[in-house]
Amino acid sequence: MAQIKTINGTNNTYINKNMLVSIVNLATKEIQGVIDVYQPKRLKFRRFFNKNIGKGVKIKYTKFGLIIDIYIVIDTACEVNDVVYRIQQNVKNSITTLVPISITAINVHIMDAEKNL
Numbered sequence: 001m002a003q004i005k006t007i008n009g010t011n012n013t014y015i016n017k018n019m020l021v022s023i024v025n026l027a028t029k030e031i032q033g034v035i036d037v038y039q040p041k042r043l044k045f046r047r048f049f050n051k052n053i054g055k056g057v058k059i060k061y062t063k064f065g066l067i068i069d070i071y072i073v074i075d076t077a078c079e080v081n082d083v084v085y086r087i088q089q090n091v092k093n094s095i096t097t098l099v100p101i102s103i104t105a106i107n108v109h110i111m112d113a114e115k116n117l
Contacts (some may be wrong), residue, residue: 015099017059020066024057027094028070031086033078038071038111065102066095071109075116084108 028034037056058069068091074083088106095103 015101020059020095020099021055021057023094023098024059024068024070024091025055027091028057028072028087031083031090033075033083034087035073035075035114035116038073038109062104065104067105067107068103069107069109071111073112073114074110076113077116080110084110 025037028037039056056071058071060067060069070087070091072087074080087108091106092103095101
């Protein structure tokens with residue numbers, strides 16, 4: 001949950017990491033050519049204890065902004081460069097319009113390619 005607190009006349013924003021992961025997941029799945037975010041099979045039992053494991057998104061906070069790593073499964077019939085560019089733009093637009101935070105990098109990792117039925 002995002003909280004905005006005012007301390008001594010300055011606004012501080014606190015954002016839950018789960019919220020950012022959900023935004024990135026939704027923005028990624030909106031792009032045509034993305035079959036799904038990558039979810040390693042060996043980590044499925046660990047997702048029971050920690051929701052962020054296996055969601056295909058890794059977010060790291062730095063003093064310069066967010067570094068976002070997205071792991072995806074892509075359709076074999078699509079152009080890779082186009083899909084990756086559209087993912088980066090959609091994720092950037094989705095996050096910056098919803099929360100006031102800067103983004104340093106959005107890295108897209110293609111983990112698998114499948115034929116979309």
